[in-house]
Amino acid sequence: MTQTPFQECLAKFRELAGLTQQQLADRSRTSHSSVNRWKGGSGTPKKDNVALLDEALGAQGALLAAWRRTTEGTGLPEWARDLVSIERSARHLTLVTPALVPGYLQSSEVSRGVFRTAHPLATAEDLARLVKLRTERLGELSDLEVIAVFPVAAVSGLPASLRRTQAAYLLEWVETGRVAVHLVPEGTILLGPTSPLMLFRLRTGELAVVSDHADGNVIHEEPTHDRLSSQATSALAASLPLALSLDVLRTLT
Incomplete structure (x- = not known):
């Protein structure tokens, strides 16, 4: 049986x-x-x-x-199933992370390092599955457009081999026309978001705001949207314009 x-x-x-x-x-x-x-x-x-x-x-x-x-029939908890629904219903995502390259845009090498640190007892098979899920997700959401804001140190602070592959990977995504990268320059600290913050604009025009934490995603209620949206706006204002961000990434490849 x-x-x-x-x-x-x-x-x-x-x-x-x-x-x-x-x-x-x-x-x-x-x-x-x-x-x-x-x-x-x-x-x-x-x-x-x-x-x-x-x-x-x-x-x-x-x-x-x-x-x-x-x-x-699914291994995903309720919050993850809700996030999947939000992702599939969204047409635009503004994504702010205070330290790391956003998960949607991590190269397989960086993603593997992140998961190995977070799950030190995971088998090679488990790591490969997690990396595949993360690195293929944005490709599966083929209609989603992304503005990503994160510190240049998230790339420049990586070991040389990872830095080059991650910078090249970001440039490839920008070339698709679906992703805009805005790097927060060295010496500037994002004082707002303390964890990855995702603002999804749904096809209906509604806004869904999600923050990412060690034990899962939190989907925020509508009364908090204005405050959290202002944090994302402040982070974008502190970052470099797209063209300058791309110039920085090219120096890191």
Whole structure:
């Protein structure tokens, strides 16, 4: 009998942790009979119990994602599914990041470095999957136009080989006509956004504002839009014009 993604993930992490079913039940404050039933596929736990199992096994969310794939057909949490809907409904994105090159515009080499730092225990296969998802996303959103604002140090501060490939990658995107890059010059600090800020203009004309955090994206309510939009405007005003930004990128290739 084919195992569900949840069963496979539960078995994998229980084996890695070296726990018996009873030990797992004790650590997760569930019953042995329940763990046995979930292991055998005769039942699927509720989300609260999955969170307890995930914590007990140190799965760092992997068990929750497998549970979502089993019960809902997708491993994405609700906030990510909402973001996907926003992306697909958007025609324009203003993107401000205070430190790094925005994820949509990271080269595969830089993206791999970011994910390796964020997920030090990830396998090579997991890293390859994450990099593929990130680097192909903007290509999939073929109608989306982007204005990206971020510090020149996000590129110039990279090791030489990464700096050259990242700068060339950005220039390639600019040449498509879909992306405009505005670099915040050295010595200027973005005092507004403390995390990546994304302003999506939807095809309906509505605005969706999303900020990116270590534990996921936050979709902001309409009353905050004016304040957050002004932060993006200030960041754009502090950056170099497109032509000068491109001149800087060319010196880094």
